Amino acid sequence: MARINFDLQELQAFVAVAERSSFRAAAEDLHLSQPALSRRIEKLETILGARLLDRTTRHVALTNVGRVFLERSRAALDELEGAMLGVSDLAAQLSGLVTVACVPSVAYYFLPSVLREFTAKHPRIRVRVIDEGANTALNAITSGRADFGVNFIGTQENEVDFKPIFKENFVLAMRKDHPLAHRKSITWDELSGERLMTVDKGSGNRLLIEAALAKSGRRSQNAIEVSHILTLLGMVEAGLGVAAVPQLALPLTSHATLVGIPLAQPRVSRTLGLITKHGRALAPAANVLYGMLREAGRAARQ
Structure with a gap:
């Protein structure tokens, strides 16, 4: 088994060099440096115990062993590709x-x-x-x-x-007609006059927010607590206040009523x-x- 203990990448490297008769062209095709490509070929030859390519400064040619191995390598890669396509076809029938x-x-x-x-x-x-x-x-x-x-x-x-x-930041959800809705960012200190709403203390999102604020010596003063993010957004949409929510809690595209403004000092993320x-x-x-x-x-x- 030791004689076939090589990676698929090494086999692909050999086929590329053999087909292009050039280390430089093969390296470009495979998006590798020439030294890295050479190491793959050398490793493959060491494992096989046979020289596959004759190299000079201007020419690359297959040895007799290399010609036989090229045919078998192409067949193996073709069979592997067919197997992968078969798996893809099978996946379409999954239930x-x-x-x-x-x-x-x-x-x-x-x-x-x-x-x-x-x-x-x-x-x-x-x-x-x-x-x-x-x-x-x-x-x-x-x-x-x-x-x-x-x-x-x-x-x-x-x-x-x-x-x-995915790493996402928390944003301040508010109605588009809110006076701060045009801002590019808002600091937590600027929320002192706002009616801030939040999810309850059993929420992981609440814990993230309070931990970040505690590190900066701040505490949030919340007017309304709810159990779920979607309920919180409904409260914001109704005009009852603003709320710090994860970015993905809002649509990836524009919302008809709400907007999310990045929060800073501190920035909270998850x-x-x-x-x-x-x-x-x-x-x-x-x-x-x-x-x-x-x-x-x-x-x-x-």
């Missing part, structure tokens, strides 16, 4: 149920856009969303009630794997991640949705 535990502020605007694409591609897969607070969503993963989750806590838990996908139970492999259907959410998180960072 079953995927359960996602997601904090409500993400479930309302971020998640639906991904689910729209997912259900269009995989109409036979049913999706169940557990849209609860951060701790409940985390418990759904550890207890096995959910396949995976989207959360901002879990990095310190031994039972879960946390893969960061890191969203995909969480899975440690050591538990995702089922194929769940893995597809997991990948789509990961890519959507990367796109949101750009």
Whole structure:
């Protein structure tokens, strides 16, 4: 087995050099430096115990062993590509149920856009969303009630794997007709005359805000407390006050009534991640949705 203990990248590097008869051209095709490409070829030849290429300063040619190995390498890569396409075709026929535990502020605007694409591609897969607070969503993963989750806590838990996908700041949600709605940013000190509303102390978002304010020697004075972010936004929309909320709690595009103004001094942020139970492999259907959410998180960072 030691004789075939090489990476796919090394095989691709050999084929590229053989087809282009040039280390420089192959390196450009593979977006590698020439020394890095040379190391891959040398490692492959060392593992195989045979020289595959004859090199001079101006010319690259296949050895007799190299010509035979090139044919077999091309066949192996073609077969691998066919296998991957077969898996893609199989994925289109996936069925079953995927359960996602997601904090409500993400479930309302971020998640639906991904689910729209997912259900269009995989109409036979049913999706169940557990849209609860951060701790409940985390418990759904550890207890096995959910396949995976989207959360901002879990990095310190031994039972879960946390893969960061997006860092978002908190903004001040207010009506567009509010006197401060034109501002590019607002400091916490400037909120002393505002009717500030918040989620209750059991919320992970509330804990993040209070921890950030405590570090800067500040305390928030809240006029109204509610249990959920969406209720909070309804209060803001009704003109009852303003509220500090995660950026993704507001639409990615313009809202008809509300606007979110960045908060500063201090800036409060949270890191969203995909969480899975440690050591538990995702089922194929769940893995597809997991990948789509990961890519959507990367796109949101750009």
